[in-house]
Amino acid sequence: MKTSYTTRYASSPKAVKKYDTQELRDEFLIPDLMEPGKIKFTYTHYDRYIVGGIVPTSPLNLETIDPLKAEFFLERREMGVINAGPSGSISVDGEVFKMNHKDALYIGKGAKDVVFTSDDNANPSKFYINSSPAHKAYPTKHVSKEQANKVELGSLETANHRTVNQMIIGGIVTTCQLQMGMTELKTGSVWNTMPAHVHDRRMEIYYYLDIPQDQAVCHFMGEPQETRHIWMNNHQAVISPPWSIHSGSGTSNYTFIWGMAGENLDYNDMDVAKITELR
Ligand SMILES: O=C[C@H](O)[C@@H](O)CC(=O)C(=O)O
Numbered sequence: 050m051k052t053s054y055t056t057r058y059a060s061s062p063k064a065v066k067k068y069d070t071q072e073l074r075d076e077f078l079i080p081d082l083m084e085p086g087k088i089k090f091t092y093t094h095y096d097r098y099i100v101g102g103i104v105p106t107s108p109l110n111l112e113t114i115d116p117l118k119a120e121f122f123l124e125r126r127e128m129g130v131i132n133a134g135p136s137g138s139i140s141v142d143g144e145v146f147k148m149n150h151k152d153a154l155y156i157g158k159g160a161k162d163v164v165f166t167s168d169d170n171a172n173p174s175k176f177y178i179n180s181s182p183a184h185k186a187y188p189t190k191h192v193s194k195e196q197a198n199k200v201e202l203g204s205l206e207t208a209n210h211r212t213v214n215q216m217i218i219g220g221i222v223t224t225c226q227l228q229m230g231m232t233e234l235k236t237g238s239v240w241n242t243m244p245a246h247v248h249d250r251r252m253e254i255y256y257y258l259d260i261p262q263d264q265a266v267c268h269f270m271g272e273p274q275e276t277r278h279i280w281m282n283n284h285q286a287v288i289s290p291p292w293s294i295h296s297g298s299g300t301s302n303y304t305f306i307w308g309m310a311g312e313n314l315d316y317n318d319m320d321v322a323k324i325t326e327l328r
């Protein structure tokens with residue numbers, strides 16, 4: 050079997066207060082989603098969002114998984130893909146999209162025949178995928194990093210100078226509920242999403258990449274007045290429940306892909322936590 054999945058149930062903030070390090074990691078960290086030759090999904094009960102990694106050492110077909118009880122994966126879903134590895138391509142019902150490093154592809158509901166291929170099987174692509182339920186078919190669309198809506202945030206003085214590349218977002222791509230993008234930190238900046246925020250109407254998942262060897266990112270989660278941390282290595286993902294902050298500080302600069310779904314498509318509706326009031 051080339052496709053496998055695991056399931057994560059939703060946790061309440063009251064329960065999470067009592068979790069120890071291992072329980073926090075078991076519930077929220079997705080440690081190994083990129084495995085050569087495999088398609089690995091995690092089906093979450095947070096807005097039924099699916100996160101996964103596809104690393105083709107030969108062409109890999111998108112197959113349905115049992116929890117969907119669907120004929121094909123995108124029967125009632127939409128999908129966002131960002132290539133976190135070397136170049137490759139994705140074929141969607143016969144139309145081939147070239148996927149350079151850090152290119153994104155939105156695949157609309159109803160696409161049946163989706164095939165992931167690396168340009169060089171010995172040096173495979175790392176297709177990072179997010180998928181959420183969808184009830185309307187919007188067109189499949191390729192978005193390069195150059196086409197992203199760029200938002201420059203923070204400063205070097207506060208070690209949080211970064212560029213938010215909004216890639217799968219209203220104005221660029223029309224989706225049912227999925228939003229995705231990629232934030233790159235400048236050299237010398239280590240803090241992402243600081244000031245931190247919550248959006249109780251949307252869950253979110255972060256996937257960290259470009260972390261240099263022997264470095265790591267400390268990811269912060271929890272209610273703003275009850276925070277916890279999870280140490281993350283390169284190419285690992287972490288689930289952010291809707292009631293949780295999602296912020297990180299690295300031992301170097303790095304990049305992360307964010308993706309979210311829920312009540313609306315308003316990227317800017319976040320409730321920002323005051324830095325001095327975090328606990
Ligand atoms: O809800 C939005 C997401 O948390 C991220 O887009 C935030 C982010 O990339 C950043 O501040 O660096």
Ligand SMILES: [Zn+2]
Nearest residue numbers: 246248253295
């Ligand atoms: Zn957020």
